[in-house]
Amino acid sequence: MAYTGWLASMRTTAARLNLISGIWTPYTPTWTSSTGAAVSLGNGTLEGEYALSGGICRVRISLVAGSTTTFGGGQFRFALPFAAASLGAAGMSYLGTAVALDPGGAYYPGAARVLSGDAFAMALSPTSSTGSTAGEWNASRPFAWGNTDNLSISLAYKPV
Template sequence: MPYTGLQPGSRITAARLAQISGIWTPYAVAWTATTTNPAIGNGILEGKYALVGGLCVVRVNVAMGSSTTYGSGQYQFSLPFPAAALGHPDFHWVGTSTALDRAAAWYPGQCRVASGASVVMPISSTTATGGTTTEWNSGRPFTWGNTDILNLEVAYEPA
């Protein structure tokens, strides 16, 4: 069922109540990249969302496996509902991301959902080599490998 929120005169049904309850609900998240798509292989890819008030809060977790492939281009993860349009095309819904390189350390980051977009993209304020802000990909914020972890969380207004 597409997200419409609770409107005056809406009938309360079990499905509608579940939709606005704030309960974490799994969804089939797609992991893509702008050039060549990665493949989760024997890793774990999970997406969950909760609708609270007029917001959709989304969590995406990725545990890389030994047969995970990393694709090329900027990583993107599908949202359960498209985001609402904002007042300017360069405005974004902003959240947090973390990456664990098991061989080294945790890397903090942000994630962004563009105005009207259907995907969330993880970004770093700097790269592992000190470069400027950039979207995460197979080599950023480090070169991904087996047992590495990626987490995203963002709240946005559904369209």
């Protein structure tokens, strides 16, 4: 069911209440690459869940790479359960958090963003020691991804 806000004269149904209740609902996000070679989950795991409440969609996405996972040629994109509403000005984004873990114990913090009107989330982090340049995560950023590496995204946005 597509998301629509609660409007006057709408019937109360179980499906409608579930849609706006704030209860976490599982969904399977699609993982794609922005350009170049496609990503492939292989024997990795990808899961997501969302909760709608008060016109806001909260999303959690988790990827754990397997031994046959491939990471593509462009920036990682993760489909949202609902497209994001447009924001007031060009270049504005909905923001959240992202973290990547290399099994050796190194954590890489980042930001998650959804551009105005988009239907996918991307993670990004600084690519320089001063933090002045940010880049979206891909096969080699924030590190060279491999088996058992994982990524988590958490964000909130206004759905269409």
